[in-house]
Amino acid sequence: MSVEASAVGKCLGCGGVRPDPFLDLGTTPLANSYLKREQVADERRYPLAVCYCPACKLVQITAQVPPEELFTEYAYFSSFSDSFVEHARQMAESLIARCNLGRTSRVLEIASNDGYLLRHFQSAGVPVLGVEPARNIAAEAQRRGVPTLSRFFGPDAVGEILERFGQADVIIGNNVLAHVPGINGFLGAVARCLKSTGVAVFEFPYLKDLLDQGEFDTIYHEHVFYYSLSAVRELARRASLELCDVAWQSVHGGSLRVFLQHPGATPVQPAVGKMLADEEACGLTQPYVYSHFGERVAALREELVSMLGHLKSEGKRLAAYGAPAKGNTLLNYCGIDTSVLEFTVDRSPHKQGMLLPGSHIPILAPEELLARKPDCAVILPWNIADEIVAQQREYVRRGGRFILPIPRPVILDGGRS
Numbered sequence: 001m002s003v004e005a006s007a008v009g010k011c012l013g014c015g016g017v018r019p020d021p022f023l024d025l026g027t028t029p030l031a032n033s034y035l036k037r038e039q040v041a042d043e044r045r046y047p048l049a050v051c052y053c054p055a056c057k058l059v060q061i062t063a064q065v066p067p068e069e070l071f072t073e074y075a076y077f078s079s080f081s082d083s084f085v086e087h088a089r090q091m092a093e094s095l096i097a098r099c100n101l102g103r104t105s106r107v108l109e110i111a112s113n114d115g116y117l118l119r120h121f122q123s124a125g126v127p128v129l130g131v132e133p134a135r136n137i138a139a140e141a142q143r144r145g146v147p148t149l150s151r152f153f154g155p156d157a158v159g160e161i162l163e164r165f166g167q168a169d170v171i172i173g174n175n176v177l178a179h180v181p182g183i184n185g186f187l188g189a190v191a192r193c194l195k196s197t198g199v200a201v202f203e204f205p206y207l208k209d210l211l212d213q214g215e216f217d218t219i220y221h222e223h224v225f226y227y228s229l230s231a232v233r234e235l236a237r238r239a240s241l242e243l244c245d246v247a248w249q250s251v252h253g254g255s256l257r258v259f260l261q262h263p264g265a266t267p268v269q270p271a272v273g274k275m276l277a278d279e280e281a282c283g284l285t286q287p288y289v290y291s292h293f294g295e296r297v298a299a300l301r302e303e304l305v306s307m308l309g310h311l312k313s314e315g316k317r318l319a320a321y322g323a324p325a326k327g328n329t330l331l332n333y334c335g336i337d338t339s340v341l342e343f344t345v346d347r348s349p350h351k352q353g354m355l356l357p358g359s360h361i362p363i364l365a366p367e368e369l370l371a372r373k374p375d376c377a378v379i380l381p382w383n384i385a386d387e388i389v390a391q392q393r394e395y396v397r398r399g400g401r402f403i404l405p406i407p408r409p410v411i412l413d414g415g416r417s
């Protein structure tokens with residue numbers, strides 16, 4: 001526990017001296033802190049910058065916000081995106097087959113959200129337990145019949161989990177590894193909750209895709225870490241776990257699914273060595289790659305701001321589509337607010353009626369896109385752009401145009417270009 005969250009100025013992985021940031025995104029509110037109009041005056045901002053530790057290869061943000069401030073009333077419900085629901089179904093099916101899961105097996109999910117994934121295991125008769133720190137979301141999972149502990153997973157949770165559920169055959173953490181400042185203690189707790197023959201499966205956005213595709217907007221306070229496979233291997237080793245397999249996934253703009261086990265439980269798959277060699281070859285373990293990325297992000301900001309400014313000067317009315325957390329990094333870093341974008345729309349009723357943090361752009365229901373007819377709408381969740389364009393054919397048919405901000409700002413000509 002010596003190198004956990006309290007170690008200011010030190011690498012959260014290896015405890016070494018933390019280097020200077022390669023990208024500084026300024027001072028912004030928390031990307032998930034959607035707010036009501038009367039809360040605007042009390043909005044808090046925190047510095048947001050990211051650095052690379054050459055000793056343990058771990059990319060991390062340089063200032064942490066206490067997790068209690070981040071996740072207790074988290075507004076994200078997984079079940080509101082069609083593509084994530086489908087991804088979850090496929091993941092459950094593939095794990096049931098791979099690990100031969102049945103009625104005597106145990107599946108534990110960390111950050112289980114509203115039960116969007118575990119319900120697929122339940123349908124197959126596999127006993128499950130979810131752990132979800134956001135109280136409102138854990139309550140929603142319980143209402144849906146998915147057993148869920150409302151607490152943070154970590155060393156303190158191990159006793160309760162083992163007593164109530166026992167060790168698990170499969171432990172899943174989708175988009176959770178990035179969120180845990182005390183990552184060494186977290187993985188140690190995973191090892192204690194895992195059967196000797198079990199496997200822990202984690203999915204997280206892949207650092208290589210973030211760099212290749214310019215996905216800087218996925219950097220926000222909730223995401224403490226941005227992982228290469230090389231960094232995951234170091235962390236696993238420190239927790240006495242072994243990286244035994246890896247597969248690339250297309251979700252979230254490119255993610256890795258990694259498999260960890262107690263050392264020697266099964267043979268390590270060739271995909272692991274192949275990807276580690278690929279990371280060495282493309283410079284992912286070299287500091288210069290990161291400084292280049294910082295320069296590219298600054299150039300993207302200039303390009304987007306100039307494109308939107310040009311459209312405004314032509315008298316065009318601009319809005320946005322979606323209210324994902326990453327959109328807030330993009331808008332706040334680029335200084336885009338209600339003077340540029342009139343409103344955004346989002347399918348989640350939990351976000352409708354609120355304002356985006358920082359930019360204070362109002363979030364409306366998707367029908368408002370047709371009702372208010374802006375000339376162009378910036379797609380903030382660019383990773384599901386195809387899904388959005390397909391749902392909004394009528395907007396495009398009536399002359400509306402979508403703008404994709406990333407990897408480079410582009411106005412889509414009708415459908416997806």
Ligand SMILES: [Zn+2]
Nearest residue numbers: 011014053056
């Ligand atoms: Zn380090």
